[in-house]
Amino acid sequence: MIEVHDLHRHFGGFRAVDGASVRIETGSITGLIGPNGAGKSTLFNVIAGVLPPTSGRVVMDGEDITGLPPHELFHKGLLRTFQLAHEFSSMTVRENLMMVPGAQSGETIWKTWFQRGRIAAEERTLRRKADEVLEFLTIRHLADELAGNLSGGQKKLLELGRTMMVDAKIVFLDEVGAGVNRTLLMTIADAIIRLNKERGYTFCVIEHDMDFIGKLCDPVIVMAEGKVLAKGSAQDIMKNEAVIEAYLGT
Numbered sequence: 001m002i003e004v005h006d007l008h009r010h011f012g013g014f015r016a017v018d019g020a021s022v023r024i025e026t027g028s029i030t031g032l033i034g035p036n037g038a039g040k041s042t043l044f045n046v047i048a049g050v051l052p053p054t055s056g057r058v059v060m061d062g063e064d065i066t067g068l069p070p071h072e073l074f075h076k077g078l079l080r081t082f083q084l085a086h087e088f089s090s091m092t093v094r095e096n097l098m099m100v101p102g103a104q105s106g107e108t109i110w111k112t113w114f115q116r117g118r119i120a121a122e123e124r125t126l127r128r129k130a131d132e133v134l135e136f137l138t139i140r141h142l143a144d145e146l147a148g149n150l151s152g153g154q155k156k157l158l159e160l161g162r163t164m165m166v167d168a169k170i171v172f173l174d175e176v177g178a179g180v181n182r183t184l185l186m187t188i189a190d191a192i193i194r195l196n197k198e199r200g201y202t203f204c205v206i207e208h209d210m211d212f213i214g215k216l217c218d219p220v221i222v223m224a225e226g227k228v229l230a231k232g233s234a235q236d237i238m239k240n241e242a243v244i245e246a247y248l249g250t
């Protein structure tokens with residue numbers, strides 16, 4: 001589904017991504033691991049249109065999507081979450097979900113004026129959808145909480161919830177488990193598995209926690225110094241000598 005061909009992203013003379021080629025199969029939960037500074041987030045940013053590549057191509061379902069801006073990728077169903085969650089802290093959890101662009105039908109001001117009844121109906125639909133999403137993520141009880149009051153882990157769940165307000169096909173998660181307690185991490189893992197199995201989402205997940213990766217991801221891609229070092233099942237990856245060396249070397 002997503003093919004990355006010989007991708008480079010340099011910052012001045014520094015090669016953050018240095019000729020990486022990656023395939024993410026439709027329906028997979030693909031893991032992306034590697035030591036700090038390996039270029040994982042930069043690779044995500046290029047795929048998701050946040051950064052232009054220095055060279056190389058990104059192809060989605062046979063279509064060249066290299067350098068398309070995030071909102072166009074969003075409409076193609078390609079979404080990314082950020083290493084640091086970026087919720088609207090003074091709005092409630094439910095309102096945060098209802099705000100997701102593309103969830104509303106995007107009426108003009110005139111239509112809004114003439115079709116107030118329809119807008120109200122649409123708002124009820126959105127509200128119901130938001131509550132279903134919260135139910136799915138097991139945080140329905142937080143619907144009226146201000147997003148700013150959520151714990152780090154709950155904010156990550158909210159991030160995941162935002163992808164469920166639109167019809168995402170492939171979701172890139174950058175360190176969704178960072179700073180999250182064990183219980184919540186497993187809730188997040190379950191939500192990812194269910195989204196994958198029940199709704200057909202494809203995921204690419206950057207994560208340091210190897211339990212999480214092992215439980216969730218097949219295959220796992222390992223990056224080091226801007227390059228792809230290995231790809232395989234979590235078990236194989238952990239026995240791979242080049243991989244062990246890359247981690248010990250940092």
Ligand code: ADP
Pocket residue numbers: 011014016034035036037038039040041042043
């Ligand atoms: P990872 O996510 O694997 O930890 P990153 O992709 O964030 O790694 O970073 C890879 C390397 O690129 C790091 O050495 C980082 O300092 C560098 N880098 C990332 N973004 C920039 C930037 N905007 N300007 C300069 N260097 C950057």
Ligand code: MG
Pocket residue numbers: 040041042083
């Ligand atoms: Mg990173």
